Amino acid sequence: MTTELSPATELPPTPDYDAWPIEADIETVDVTPRLVTVRWSDGRVSRYHSIWLRENAGDETTVNPATRERILDLSRLPGWPEIAAAEIDDTGALCVTFTPEDIRLRFHPGWLRAHDYDNAEDPEAPLVPVTLWHGGPDAALDSLDASGLLDSEAGSAAEEAILAPALESVLGKGLVRLRNLPTQSGSLETIARRIGPIRPTNFGLLFDVKAKPNPDSNAYTSIALPPHTDLPTREYHPGLQMLHCLENSVEGGEAVMLDGFAVAEALRERDPEAFATLTRVHWCYANTAKTTDYVWYSPMIRLDDRGELLEVRIADFLRGPLQAPFEEVEQAYAALMTLQQMLREPGFAIRFTYAPGDLVIFDNRRLLHARDAFEGTRGHRWLQGCYMERDEIRSRYRMVQRAGRVMRLDSK
């Protein structure tokens, strides 16, 4: 039997920690055993399946109130959850009685509306629209004065005033340059932790990019580096890279950034066969050093199940011997060379010189970075770098959104 409840006076808890503003009221509700149809005050009609509602309730039979994580196992219910009755209560919540459990559960209208899968256009749309960009002589990085970052309190509005536009640039354009940061060795760790945990690798928590006596990477010499992503030799190559300039007094060593997605889309348009080849053939990426041996096979351009760009893996100096089917080899190399030529077109590149205190944060599965050779015997060029996952940027940005304090970026 349905328990008789005293009239509700406040909206029910949602199964999460978010606040859900009410942008429309529920005006009417219709039910069939497996469907609730809601008509909103602005005319929108949303259908919700009984089983979906059951498992997304925010009550204590469904969610552990301490952690807001689900404790319900649908397959342990006495049967497929169906609707016995539904109504709108005095608070505006949707109240549904489910059989065969005989349980009455309430749903927050703001939460229901925000999770209206019946009308959702693209629930997986990125947090910030992705904007492909071309470079060229007049192109400049999105740059922000971050001099106040380390003096700001963690989680404060002052911190978010710097981080929010920075995260927005990284999510949308794949990169940002923060300026006027400290130049002490190791300060990158403190800066990075303002966003999230660093992902260490065999090169350390932080790595030093400078000419070294016994280099274990071309990055640690003074030679030019062609446009590349870092660590394509890993199954899960890092989503973000940060490069922080501590010193730069050398001749040469100019930095270059390209939007790998813009290059890939241009290739798709100009030479669809080369593009298709690079999304199909698995290249070998290898970093066999004296004490480590990383190998991974992957296409150079990866697409998602909708045919949209997922990631690029490009780094000539980290490719091992191609192990493709015999009949694929010549067209694979032809496609590679077409790509290599495009990577040299000045129209794709943003060129800049690192100043001490600059920190460039970029998407390592989308952007390509390169550098010119430099004169290694006079002056110093010292960058510190680290990796992080894109999840951290997204989580941080959602927290900023939750607080409703997103500010707009002014390029300068």
Place this chain on the structure above:
Amino acid sequence: MTTELSPATELPPTPDYDAWPIEADIETVDVTPRLVTVRWSDGRVSRYHSIWLRENAGDETTVNPATRERILDLSRLPGWPEIAAAEIDDTGALCVTFTPEDIRLRFHPGWLRAHDYDNAEDPEAPLVPVTLWHGGPDAALDSLDASGLLDSEAGSAAEEAILAPALESVLGKGLVRLRNLPTQSGSLETIARRIGPIRPTNFGLLFDVKAKPNPDSNAYTSIALPPHTDLPTREYHPGLQMLHCLENSVEGGEAVMLDGFAVAEALRERDPEAFATLTRVHWCYANTAKTTDYVWYSPMIRLDDRGELLEVRIADFLRGPLQAPFEEVEQAYAALMTLQQMLREPGFAIRFTYAPGDLVIFDNRRLLHARDAFEGTRGHRWLQGCYMERDEIRSRYRMVQRAGRVMRLDSK
């Protein structure tokens, strides 16, 4: 003009750090402009494309000798590399003269044979064959006495005698239990670093699995946890998890491990439609806490482009609201419940009780782990955990293979 060289007296360098034993000699070599055909002393015939040979030379125009990383950019050559002549020299190396560069390059026969893509069956075959397993009352974990691990020197034969079979179990079966390790808090960090760098998350470098006053995860309570993978809420969920038991004196809290790939293959056989649904529908995985907000969308079972299992993402308590197309919702839940029921079948589970000093290392994108509820008020149950990428296990195992010291595992 081809430079005249004095006769070679030793084999040429390879483009890597590996040693390549010579298991057969090159007996004859035939060429066309774009192909070298080699006949080996055991009768095998291998074809190599001119362009493939050119970019895989080990000389100083191709590879930086300090780092063994490629410096050649194929698209900067004066034309597609073709063969002017080829011969076998006194050392047994293949010598090829390329046009239009007019350069003579030598290739190590052991390296050539090992990279014979013309005859390779599956160059991407896993390092250790993957063995799916079922559990049941008599099933036991592969277990190893690791009491000597921390006293062994890093990189020593004594260390490898423990690590090699452990890595082999993780690569093949997805898990291993090391026993008799220290029980100090934090010792997991020292142990893990014997394999590779730890991947920290918002839960820390190491995380403590015990009942806590203000839990931010169901893991940090004393309630039962259903079979799950950790951090499915991340785009790149960790490839490995390590759980190290420091204390265990509670009633209950028995640990359960399942081979998620065995469950998925059983589902594919018993209910192909449910299997197909779970490889297609994107579920929402969400961990919205007070200060972080991780969300990712993915199928529950992911296949590679050959239809083979790539990974599973299963964790009911970390699923957010499904945002699938309306007409997919009922079949998605039906498939989920079929899977949930299978996850309770005792035939898939290995059950065991953690003893202090045990460390279980498992593949977090293949294995599912669970635990029974425990009595949280008497005794203590304290595990420390951390994450790592599968790349680290593979790199470490390749180093062991390089040293030729792989030992066989005796389950005990």
